[in-house]
Amino acid sequence: MSLLFQPLDIGALTIPNRIVIAPMCQYSAIDGTAQDWHLIHLGHLALSGAGMMIIEATAVSAKGRITPGCLGLYSDENEAALGRVINAVRQHSNMPITIQIGHAGRKGSSETPWDGGGQIAPGADQGWKAEAPSALPHGPGEDAPDSLDAAGLKRVKDDFVATAKRAVRLGFEGIELHMAHGYLLHQFLSPLANERSDDYGGSLENRMRFPLEVFEAIKAAVPDDLPVWVRVSATDWVPDGWDLDDTIALSHQLKARGCTAIHVTTGGVSPKQEIPVAPGFQVPFATQIKAEVGLPTIAVGLITEPEQAEQILQEGEADAIALARGLLYNPRWPWQAAAALGDEIDAPPQYWRSQPREHPDLFKGSKVGFR
16 A cells, blocks of 8 residues: 555544645635535535545634635634535545634735735725734735734634634534734744734744744644644745744644644745745655654645655655645546555545446445446
């Protein structure tokens, strides 16, 4: 058996293989509430055979959304609608389903990508005043966010806790806390976005303080055996920004507080970033974090071929492989990876007839007869 199709423990959660569906924003909610699109989209991916699905970045408040169409879990209506989606998916898939929760910070009040992705002014239709560690806009010419005061910090932390409790009620098997891609918790971490002069700015210890407080509050609010892990941007790709050494320091602190894994991506906090995009370009960051910290690491970023994913695992560079856009383009990638690597994979019996003749043992337990 290849390593890609061996189980992996993430805390108390065992996933059946090491293919992870990374969270992907759909910008298709209404007031944070999931719609039929989410049922179709998540149901589609839940039949892929991946080992775990992390649903899209889910806002902890209305102000915490990236766009007006972003998914939220901050109201009873949000919770009921997302519950309907997840319950329907679970009727036809036993894939572990987990959730990423976050707050957009200064990157909030934005248009959807297909409408250009620019900032929506606070006074415009569907716009709002963003909030952040410091009153620094994300890009030139944008409206500056409000700097969070002590009351604002408490409110945001309470919002994260309330959303985590809703996630528990919905039966999610794990929670990923979003500290990456330039959103609020990453903004606190990066000196490019955080110019505070209080206990939450300045030194690395101070810049880590609020993200760690949020993590601690979530851990205290959910069952002890529920895995909680973090997605990090291992570098800002900007001089004098957040970097790998900072990420390793943060990961040590997270491990000491019960974090069960580190999901390693990069960038997002500054439009000045210069990213050397190439196949597997983010994997070395995951490798270093895995070596230095010892937590399970999830690698992501232009990992497109089964043999490439398997080699990363065989060489000990990461413990799991996350795919995002590649799975949107080819939702049966896990099936094809299993065939390429000579493994078996779960597939719904309704699809067993599709098993290729050259791979008669691809689907576990498949027996198809015709009259």
